[in-house]
Amino acid sequence: MKKIRVLIAKPGLDGHDRGAKVVARGLRDAGMEVIYTGLHQTPEQIAEAAIQEDVDVVGLSCLSGAHMTLFPRVVELLKEKGAGDILVTGGGIVPEEDVPKLKELGIAAVFGPGTPLKEIIDFHEKNARK
Amino acid sequence: MELVDRLLKGDKRAAARLISSVENEDERAAEVLRELYKYTGNTHIIGITGPPGVGKSSLVDRLTRAFRKKGKKVGIVAIDPTSRFTGGAILGDRIRMTELATDEGVFMRSMGTRGHHGGIAKATTEATMVLDAMGMDLVIVETVGAGQSQSEIWECVHTSILVEMPGMGDEIQALKAGILEIGDIFVVNKGDLAGVDQLVKELENVAEYKAMEQKWKPPVHVTIATEDKGTDEVVSSIEDHLGYLKESGEYQKREEERTRGEFTRIVQALLLKKAFAGEKSEKFDQLLKEIIEKKTDPFTAAEKLLEE
Amino acid sequence: MMAMYDKSKLDKIEKELKQWERDCLGKSIETLPERDRPFITTSSVPIDRLYTPLDAKDWNYFEKLGFPGEYPFTRGVHPTMYRSRPWTMRMFAGFGTAEETNERYKYLLRHGETGLSVAFDFPTLYGYDTDDPHSEGEFGKCGVAISSLRDMEILFDGIPVDKISTSMTINGPAPVVWGFYIGMAENKGINPNIISGTIQNDILKEYIAQKSFIFPPEPSMRLIVDTFEYGFKELPRWNTISISGYHIREAGSTAVQELAFTLADGLEYVRAAIERGLDVDKFAPRLSFFFNAHNDLFEEIAKYRAARRIWAREMKETFGAKNPRSWWMRFHTQTAGVSLTAQQPYNNIVRVTIQALAAVLGGTQSLHTNSMDEALALPSREAARIALRTQQIIAHESGVTNTIDPLGGSYFLEYLTDYMEEETYNYFDKIDTLGGVVPAIKKGFFQKEIADSAYRYQKEIEENQRTVVGINDYATEEPAKIELLKMDPEGERRQINRLEKIRKDRDNKKWESSLDELRKVAEKDENVMPAIRDAVHADATLGEICGVFREVFGEYKDLAIF
Numbered sequence A: 001m002k003k004i005r006v007l008i009a010k011p012g013l014d015g016h017d018r019g020a021k022v023v024a025r026g027l028r029d030a031g032m033e034v035i036y037t038g039l040h041q042t043p044e045q046i047a048e049a050a051i052q053e054d055v056d057v058v059g060l061s062c063l064s065g066a067h068m069t070l071f072p073r074v075v076e077l078l079k080e081k082g083a084g085d086i087l088v089t090g091g092g093i094v095p096e097e098d099v100p101k102l103k104e105l106g107i108a109a110v111f112g113p114g115t116p117l118k119e120i121i122d123f124h125e126k127n128a129r130k
Numbered sequence B: 001m002e003l004v005d006r007l008l009k010g011d012k013r014a015a016a017r018l019i020s021s022v023e024n025e026d027e028r029a030a031e032v033l034r035e036l037y038k039y040t041g042n043t044h045i046i047g048i049t050g051p052p053g054v055g056k057s058s059l060v061d062r063l064t065r066a067f068r069k070k071g072k073k074v075g076i077v078a079i080d081p082t083s084r085f086t087g088g089a090i091l092g093d094r095i096r097m098t099e100l101a102t103d104e105g106v107f108m109r110s111m112g113t114r115g116h117h118g119g120i121a122k123a124t125t126e127a128t129m130v131l132d133a134m135g136m137d138l139v140i141v142e143t144v145g146a147g148q149s150q151s152e153i154w155e156c157v158h159t160s161i162l163v164e165m166p167g168m169g170d171e172i173q174a175l176k177a178g179i180l181e182i183g184d185i186f187v188v189n190k191g192d193l194a195g196v197d198q199l200v201k202e203l204e205n206v207a208e209y210k211a212m213e214q215k216w217k218p219p220v221h222v223t224i225a226t227e228d229k230g231t232d233e234v235v236s237s238i239e240d241h242l243g244y245l246k247e248s249g250e251y252q253k254r255e256e257e258r259t260r261g262e263f264t265r266i267v268q269a270l271l272l273k274k275a276f277a278g279e280k281s282e283k284f285d286q287l288l289k290e291i292i293e294k295k296t297d298p299f300t301a302a303e304k305l306l307e308e
Numbered sequence C: 001m002m003a004m005y006d007k008s009k010l011d012k013i014e015k016e017l018k019q020w021e022r023d024c025l026g027k028s029i030e031t032l033p034e035r036d037r038p039f040i041t042t043s044s045v046p047i048d049r050l051y052t053p054l055d056a057k058d059w060n061y062f063e064k065l066g067f068p069g070e071y072p073f074t075r076g077v078h079p080t081m082y083r084s085r086p087w088t089m090r091m092f093a094g095f096g097t098a099e100e101t102n103e104r105y106k107y108l109l110r111h112g113e114t115g116l117s118v119a120f121d122f123p124t125l126y127g128y129d130t131d132d133p134h135s136e137g138e139f140g141k142c143g144v145a146i147s148s149l150r151d152m153e154i155l156f157d158g159i160p161v162d163k164i165s166t167s168m169t170i171n172g173p174a175p176v177v178w179g180f181y182i183g184m185a186e187n188k189g190i191n192p193n194i195i196s197g198t199i200q201n202d203i204l205k206e207y208i209a210q211k212s213f214i215f216p217p218e219p220s221m222r223l224i225v226d227t228f229e230y231g232f233k234e235l236p237r238w239n240t241i242s243i244s245g246y247h248i249r250e251a252g253s254t255a256v257q258e259l260a261f262t263l264a265d266g267l268e269y270v271r272a273a274i275e276r277g278l279d280v281d282k283f284a285p286r287l288s289f290f291f292n293a294h295n296d297l298f299e300e301i302a303k304y305r306a307a308r309r310i311w312a313r314e315m316k317e318t319f320g321a322k323n324p325r326s327w328w329m330r331f332h333t334q335t336a337g338v339s340l341t342a343q344q345p346y347n348n349i350v351r352v353t354i355q356a357l358a359a360v361l362g363g364t365q366s367l368h369t370n371s372m373d374e375a376l377a378l379p380s381r382e383a384a385r386i387a388l389r390t391q392q393i394i395a396h397e398s399g400v401t402n403t404i405d406p407l408g409g410s411y412f413l414e415y416l417t418d419y420m421e422e423e424t425y426n427y428f429d430k431i432d433t434l435g436g437v438v439p440a441i442k443k444g445f446f447q448k449e450i451a452d453s454a455y456r457y458q459k460e461i462e463e464n465q466r467t468v469v470g471i472n473d474y475a476t477e478e479p480a481k482i483e484l485l486k487m488d489p490e491g492e493r494r495q496i497n498r499l500e501k502i503r504k505d506r507d508n509k510k511w512e513s514s515l516d517e518l519r520k521v522a523e524k525d526e527n528v529m530p531a532i533r534d535a536v537h538a539d540a541t542l543g544e545i546c547g548v549f550r551e552v553f554g555e556y557k558d559l560a561i562f
Helices: A018-029 A043-052 A067-080 A098-104 A117-127 B002-008 B012-024 B029-039 B056-069 B093-100 B124-134 B147-155 B171-181 B196-213 B231-248 B250-276 B279-292 B298-305 C007-031 C098-110 C149-155 C174-187 C204-210 C217-234 C246-250 C255-275 C280-286 C297-318 C347-361 C381-396 C411-433 C437-442 C445-462 C491-505 C508-523 C529-537 C542-553
Strands: A005-009 A033-036 A057-062 A087-092 A109-111 B044-049 B074-080 B089-091 B106-112 B138-142 B159-164 B185-188 B220-222 C088-093 C115-118 C166-168 C197-199 C241-244 C287-293 C331-335 C366-368
Touching: A005 A018, A005 A043, A018 A033, A018 A057, A018 A087, A018 A117, A018 B089, A018 C445, A033 B093, A033 B106, A043 A057, A043 A067, A043 B012, A043 B093, A043 B106, A057 A067, A067 A087, A067 A098, A098 A109, A109 A117, A117 C445, B002 B012, B002 B029, B002 B124, B012 B029, B012 B106, B012 B124, B029 B124, B044 B056, B044 B147, B044 B231, B056 B074, B056 B093, B056 B138, B056 B231, B074 B089, B074 B093, B074 B124, B089 B106, B093 B106, B106 B124, B124 B138, B147 B250, B159 B231, B185 B196, B185 B231, B196 B220, B220 B231, B231 B250, B250 B279, B279 B298, C088 C098, C088 C381, C098 C115, C098 C149, C098 C381, C149 C174, C149 C491, C166 C174, C174 C197, C174 C217, C174 C529, C174 C542, C197 C241, C204 C241, C204 C246, C204 C255, C204 C437, C204 C445, C217 C241, C217 C255, C217 C280, C217 C437, C217 C529, C217 C542, C241 C246, C241 C255, C246 C255, C246 C287, C255 C280, C255 C287, C255 C297, C255 C411, C255 C437, C255 C445, C280 C287, C287 C297, C287 C347, C297 C331, C297 C347, C297 C411, C331 C347, C347 C366, C347 C381, C437 C445, C508 C529, C508 C542, C529 C542
Parallel strands: A005 A033, A005 A057, A033 B089, A057 A087, A087 A109, B044 B138, B044 B159, B074 B106, B074 B138, B159 B185, B185 B220, C088 C115, C088 C366, C115 C166, C166 C197, C241 C287, C287 C331, C331 C366
Antiparallel strands: none
């Protein structure tokens, strides 16, 4: 039986991991396999891990404001490595005006502060590879 | 099969997809394994087991880096428990191995046990087969630390390493029964904590005991994995153990045992699948009803189910 | 034992209370039932319908409260509190280049703030220069980039650092950034022994919650004690540590966990300094604290009051401090960033007001109020001004500063204060069982406790056990329309040019020998501060100095406990 696999990663220097951990637990409790790679990951490490773990979705969490640099980089690397079908989502302190830009750059969804877990879970259930 | 061809060329994406296939038991899984089988049998499979929190992942990280320096390609399968209630899992072994992610010669995969017992995941063997066929020189299997139930790892590996740490108290006693069976190499990690000497002595006693029944006496090493202390000694012991296996003919014996275990599991799985396939599941329900109503007994019913 | 109430009075109250429950309450509850949802604090502590003198049965006024300025300081550390001087209004600020942040400081000072507080960007917090590869994408994003003495000079250009105190939220590289600050003052011709301020310098809570660490615990503790020692000798008006619960709370802890873990950290620093042979009465008066102010008014006030009482007792009785100043818990407060919502951001002004009020009613020494836009970006000028005005309105219009500890004696508040104290000691016992704070960190104890609380809180929202206005109730579809901060897009380029120029212009021989000396000192057990000061004046950069420490001490890796 297939299980939804999700990689939750913290790119960059930001150490605020409350959101990443809460989301990881929430997805686990919804029956998914969550690979958590910890803090201070480079986009290269994240993309490689996503491929080897064959995840459906990569969830990036960044509260430092570096999302415009770090998130699209992961998308690019996945495409370069022939894994453009792996979805990339983002969460953290992201100003409203950055959201359309991120989507244009290939981020499938942005979950800002206050997003209910249920919304995140639903997104994964709907969009994971069947 | 395109994915298999790519795998044989060392393509990581292909390896990852194939492992998912066998793990999910999807429609192409059986065919994949059939096709891969002839390419397997060339890798040294190492199992790492021990209680939770002793630093197995950090040790795997260090051992892998050491083997990489020797030019070996390393596959890693790290197993974490799946929640019985939700079916989900948090797989966190990568946290201790972040630098391996971008190493060309390493492939690392996390797996949830998905209801399987014995400290390994249901498709552990299948995953090691994929990595074996991919051309990894070594495959390290890191198990769930679950006390005595780790013994199943014995059937999947050539060399098993038991990791302990000081200050775990009674758990070592509880583990002893298991230790006697598994553990070709003993490692005391977190060697900077109090109580190392005592633990080393205890493990040496166990090693002596094992040496009475076999030619290989398990070496006991002290490591501090987070500081890369003691890694090289463990690496040499792993190599020595492989040498011993080959010279003594034990390698062939273990391969046979491994194959026997593998074959048994495949037969079991197939039987199970057959027993529940298609109309059989209706038959199963029907028989179950009869057992509950005491019209028949489960032993007769089971035989009936598997008839034809 | 001098109880507050004599037995006959308590008996009467008990009797009357039972009668009230039966008659008055009993009848009312039939027609007007209480709500189904649990009555709990923000930290999920169950709260009773009513508190009475029965909840303070064996209660001794002098033991529990005393008078302000006297042991155990529950009611405040000063005998006059805000009647003499309101708290220091200290707005945490920093973004982009030193020039941009300097301008913001001047703006805030013009609008009546009374102390400065520096927010650094992530590269600075990790001891990297702006042009380090690790800094990619992070420059100036969540604070100001300070890579050199020159940057620090620009940051405080035209600001009288001999008259105003500065707090710096810096931990891993704290001794180095402090070195920049001291160097800046010296270059302005100010003797460091008169400057005042605070370096956060609290590494234990970094491992526990905030995760901006560089080195492993042991060398980090040594650096901290180095700053204690240097501080009381050379900068007697400087707080060499701000032992912080703020980030523990932001990471998801309960109020009790914030209190207990912070105090446990504090006691650990005291032990480390005493082990070094320092006299407790020399360094303890320079220890300061930093707490969070969340939404639950009474829970927060109780937390601050319990904190003062526990600290005074531990310092006096456990460590035998004799100087009453060593018993004082002085603390800074910041309103809870995590409580702010990205949805309907104007609502945050009200949240911040309640939180700030809790801090004031709890007797804080200084206060930062968050801006309404901080769930979206760094504060804009206007949002920061409203936040500062919130403090000024509390100070000058609300009337709460007229008397000291105005809520002292409230049955409910005193019950909660006692509860906080008791639970804190329970945590102390657990930490002891694990072998102390550092072993407990290595075992992931605090991290697990906090992660569990954070998840429970989120579940309570998901399951509608609690309401967050604008999130799981009273939500609207309209997007948040507010002006956000815009930074100078050329800032990073300018900062990198400046760094290149510094490296080109400096006296290479002097620079090299200062770093060699630093390495020698770091490898031995000598105090690193004098060598840092020399390196700073030789124009060594933050990344270079921390690079030496990274080589000597190694780096710490997070355990990532779930």
